[in-house]
Amino acid sequence: MSAAPTLQSFIAGRWIGQHGAQALRSALDGHVLAYSHEERPDFAEAVDFARVQGLKQLLAMDFQQRAARLKALALYLAERKEQLYALSHHSGATRADSWIDIEGGNATLFAYSSMGRRELPSGNLVHEGPAIPLGKQGHFAGSHILVPRAGVAVHINAFNFPIWGMLEKFAPTFLAGMPCIVKPATSTSYLTEAVVRLMNESGLLPAGSLQLVIGSTGDLLERLQGQDVVTFTGSADTAAKLRVTPNLIRNSVPFNAEADSLNCAILGPDVSPDCEEFELYIKEVAREMTTKAGQKCTAIRRAIVPARHIDAVATRLRERLRKVVVGDPSVEGVRMGALASHDQQRDVTERVRQLLATCEQLLGASDGFTPVGDGVAEGAFFAPTLLLARDPHAEGGAHDIEAFGPVSTLMAYDDLDEALALAARGKG
Template sequence: MTTTLQSYIAGQWIGREAAQPLRSAIDGKVVASTHREALDFEQALHHARSAGLPALLGMDFQERAERLKALAKYLQTHKERLYAMSAHTGATRADGWIDIEGGAGTLAAYAGVGRNELPSGNLVHEGPVQSLGKKGGFAGTHILVPRHGVAVHINAFNFPVWGLLEKFAPSFLAGMPCIGKPATATSYLTEAAVRLMVESGLLPDGSLQLVIGGTGDLLDRLDGSDVVTFTGSADTAATLRVHPNLVRHSVPFNAEADSLNCAILAPDVSPDDEEFDLFVKEVAREMTTKAGQKCTAIRRAIVPRQHLDAVATRLRARLAKVVTGDPAREDVRMGALASHAQCDDVQARVAQLLQGAEQLYGAADGFVPVGEGVSEGAFFAPTLLLSRQPLTHDAVHDVEAFGPVSTLMAYDGLDEALALAARGRGSLVGTLVTRDPKIAAHVVPVAARLHGRLLVLDREAAVESTGHGSPLPQLKHGGPGRAGGGEELGGVRAVWHYMQRTAVQGSPAMLSAITGEYVRGAPLHESELHPFRKHFEDLRIGDSLLTHRRTVAEADLVAFGGISGDYFYMHFDDIAARASPFGKRIAHGYFVLSAAAGLFVSPAPGPVLANYGLDTLRFIKPVGIGDTIRARLTCKRKIDRNRSDANGQGQGVVAWDVTVTNQDDAVVASYDILTLVAKKQAGTSDGDPAISTSQR
């Protein structure tokens, strides 16, 4: 009995009457149907704006990150429900791992981005603050704020779970409700994933809605605060990009399109090298993983002409070992295409490619899918083509067969290889297999202009390499030209794509109030209580300490050199130092850093638990023997990560602005230190008698 899929709109599951049947890619049986009911997209957007947006912005970055972490754990706990359905898409267990656990892993990765890189609150101070006047009373900086719009995510059929979650994670973290529209062919798996997320109780109302079927007039109803993202064919991306309403309202549009990605075997690699087999393995893996249905798959394998036969022989041998069929069988390594329509499309495109190429391996080489009922499945043989004169063969650079298909291309000289790579007119990813760092240094800057990501593969990297076709949350996913010209993932940058960047100008006091961070020149709060004696809750931005002074003596340089082992001539050779631009011996920079810590530290046990980092360190002026230094320590930024230690003691992170000045009040060193600060136990109080506010 088949299931009628349902859309999730305005907190309700909609769909009872079956419409389009969706067939299993393995045996052709109907596994689900889309629903016939029309969707009210005005209602969907209203719900996202009136319920989803307030719910998301009622939390801050840290709280939304915790939700993502919990969602990742929930999906991992219930992943077998998704694996069972994933097989109908033609995916093997390994393919499903990329999609299902890769999707959950992306949620977890963005939970980490939120917890470790984003502040409390809903405003990001991008910085740095720049003085715009001569007297220090006028400055400017950049902030990022929620757009107060809706993100519409339109996804491809090949990764029904990961495709949704890799877009959902950063937009959710940015405080933007989402409407997800999966490709119809495999939407039953996306629907199953969304049902799990809704069942978890972790999704704020209106933060995620699901569209099964067409988007109707959804794009016509968007405005300039919204965002549209798309993954799929370059042709569809081009059509959506010029949608009249998106153009009219300047709705940001991000496309990640299929591209003719390449792998280049460098001329320094011979058939006897380990790298030669790495190249063959990478091409074969990209042909057969997800049955080649990856926007990052290697479509063009560019090899030195003298090694063409050796590469072809080894590739044929490796492809001949690939068992294709029902993914439920343990011996199967490649499943089916997502649909019979996809089979027809791939076959048609292979026919186009064969007008200027020859077939080295394919269905005629003993291709027989294994398993019960597979005769009705959407199976396609791994197909290896050869273009001996690729510079004169346009189709291989223009036509993509979105399946287990790749074309070998011969080149003469590295510059010709780069010219062939460029014929793709923009790719998501390219791989260079080489042993020679000089070749890598030559190829990468040239190839980078037309690739979103480049993998340089040798035997050392291969030990841990995630492979040519694996986008990672930490790195940008997207590419120029044909690949769509957009960017996804890339760590915190993906979050910023869903936020508005704004330049702000004003006095330091105003900028400090706006950003929630101390800006130099803003009012300081000084009290009898050392800032390090205050618990996290009682610290205020601008709480500050101006230390006593210390005069640097020659003995300090000698002692520090003895402790550190740093006997650099500028610290110990009077003659050489006098001939230097400084004209004298100077103190070690790290001595200045250490001396400043000695000036502002409060040594007794207290709320400050640990110093775990130092940022933006600059040594601005030299400190010589006889100079007198002092430090100012100011609470710059507080981040409540809602964490506790093993004993239940709450903790927060505090960034302190430190400036070290000399006897002329000139800044000699500047940096931020990061500390872990305890929260108060219930019923305790710091007592903080403020005694002055100054502009010092």
């Protein structure tokens, strides 16, 4: 096996990074896929390049031209998607899981291209709404005019969608004429780097419109100004820490966080085990637990069901989850792959341990969990895990602790008001 490559940052039009630092391992068998780089990018240079070259190049085009570039970029990536599927496999993703990330990311490029071509004018100015009178005599009036921000967008993304997560933010930023600096989660940054390389090779990106940071953001946030923006996807804890960066507060830099929420699915009080809706409920909870090994912001973390049906739901869910074949997605019949990294495997294990302080386990690794495939013993696999809250109203537990994997907690309710109160405890 050849030596693992060192990933590189794309800063000021050149690729930076020669010396390996953190090892990034395959979620399937643990072998080293790549290394992050040791060198620290010059973030002053990155921001200046975006402000000068990026803005100049982007605003030399108008909405219509940038929309056309997005469509061309989507077509270019679509023709090369199989190499992304091959790499995505190492994140533990099945073909269906990777489809969400790869095809979903491309779909956002197409969607924003279409939106730009249909809804935005030529030029770089949008007149929003009619003139509004501001005085009784009609001597004064006002109207909103929107123009591109003369700043830089910093996108800090999560590990679970390294392609789609980047492209869904890049597309509207590019359309709006704003250069961006992307910082993917390190554990799956090998996928983001592969996409950025393809985007750069396409020749469709104006200089400075997209830069990539592998590893730490260093002092990047300290170099931003009031016309810049920061977007973040990830944990609520990390969002809270970044939001109070002194420079962001001092310069009132807009900070938008898409943090985790503990989603739920409520089985209606009028649904009995012999109803079609009951089977749909079981199927959906199991699907959300196992798609991308439960590593989705939309995954169902709490299954809230009528107390009189709690045993029936538990039985049917256990039956369905036991049939899920977990292992290397290249093996025929495998329906669920690994968690995206060994760090996530450790994190989910710890979160389940915390949940067991207020829950009992109905299904988990102790129920004969054996992933299939070669080398899987060194992989980041995790068993589908079903818990039951002893007291759904207790503090903490599944209302506050998220095991970001194939884990869901059953909760019983007596009436719909109680179900809605439990749902609201998940916040977000």
